[in-house]
Amino acid sequence: MDLFNSVFIAKASFIGVVFLITLGVAAYSTYFERKIAAFMQDRIGPDRAGPFGILQPLADAVKMFMKEDFIPANSNKWLFIMGPCLSMLTALMTSAVVPFGDTITLGGVEFDLQGIDVNIGILWVFGIVSLGVYGILIGGWASNNKYSLLGAIRAASQNISYELAMGLSIIAILMMTGSLSTKAIVEAQQNGHWNILYQPMGFIIFLICAFAECNRTPFDLPECETELIGGYHTEYSSMKLGFYLFAEYINMFISGAVMATLYFGGYDYPGIDFVTAQLGETAATLIGAGALIGKALAFVFIFMWVRWTLPRFRYDQLMGLGWSGLIPLAMFNIVVTGLGVLLDQQILIGIGGVVVFIAGIVVYDQLFVKKKIA
Amino acid sequence: MEISNIWYFLSGLTLLSALMVVLAKNPIHSVLYLVFTFFCISGHYVLLNAQFLMAVNIIVYAGAIMVLFLFVIMMFDLRKNQPESKSNLTKLAGSVVAGSLLVVLIALVRQNNINTPPLEGFVSQTGMVETLGKVLYSEYLLPFELVSILFFVAMVGAVLLGKREAGERNF
Structure with a gap:
């Protein structure tokens, strides 16, 4: 019973720390989003609250809480409240299987820097991602507003479509690692054998799908202002709206962490043996956890960078890209990976696959696509 | 906490939410209760140490099929497409038929006395x-x-x- 209690407390405190990091990162992502947008558009951005506007997230939170909490008259009240709650819940649940580091030993007891080490880790991520759409769908329907419903339906069909390509790109990784456990996937990538070297095409597919699953630009059609006012959160105000927006930032951070886990070696970083020899194992593990968070933040930056660079897709273009672009590409990637595993030449055939693909596109373009002379 | 207590709790929750699927007036509520039922069944899979089935159950049923159900029902105008309520006689007949099916099933299970598999070969x-x-x-x-x-x-x-x-x- 004593062991159970200590394990329980260790897990609970670890989950608490992950929770706080996630919320903190999400809060400050809003600040950096605005700063980066300002930088790209040659503006200054928020600079009033505190030095460099660093207290802006706090000010935003206070503003969100002070606003009137409004529930439309003919809406379905409980479902209206449930929507943002579900969005937050599913956004926070994914981080349970992300391995933030190796084990550390404190006072003779080993602690795993991972919420739960299940042998279906990646399926867990996949399952929670597929549930993420419920928050939007329920919130959009319960608002009793045509624009909200349209936004919700767009979100649902977009998420379902891009889940397929995402799953297929993950399968290529599973073929190489031979395990569904996120921990095993990270351990297979230690010492610089990062999956990005073996799976460049799979990573691109996964990245595009992550954009679509997080409803970020260029795929933010569920909340397309020019067509749908605010999309699924048109009728929301106060902290319920805050939860929807917050869930998006949490999703960005978590999907960054998942991408770092799957493709960029997780908590692996160059020079890990040197650091272990100099500072001891615990410090090396903690730096590894920092490296994973750093990689996740780099992905958050890429999300923002793309948002302020690329224009939005049209809805039929989005569906066309998902179904007739990414899914066949992901299947091609699986075949190429299978060939690589069979011949034991994974890097060579991985790169060869990309080259063959690009050559095929160019040839097809030259032969069959009629150029319009503008 | 005894594992059997978790089982009883989960089974009760499953039955309750499955009943609510039938009893809820609003079709959207029915679908959401059905999603919850699938979660409870996934919990049962975890208790059976079948993690893969649990994940696949959530991905396929809760994540994809039920979203499409919800999708279709949301497109209906619920006020126009209200099914007319059944007469009391139909309701009575329905409960009698369902109840007798339940009795037959329980009697079958009790009669055949299904053995629990031996623990050694587990x-x-x-x-x-x-x-x-x-x-x-x-x-x-x-x-x-x-x-x-x-x-x-x-x-x-x-x-x-x-x-x-x-x-x-x-x-």
């Missing part, structure tokens, strides 16, 4: 992905491939049904 890894995959691809290869052909046929059928023919009205 392998805790049966529900894991590796074991499942090996069994599927060796012992049950032919049924597995047949099922995939069935899925393929269904997929082609769905595409054919969904395809707009040339000259058809474009809503």
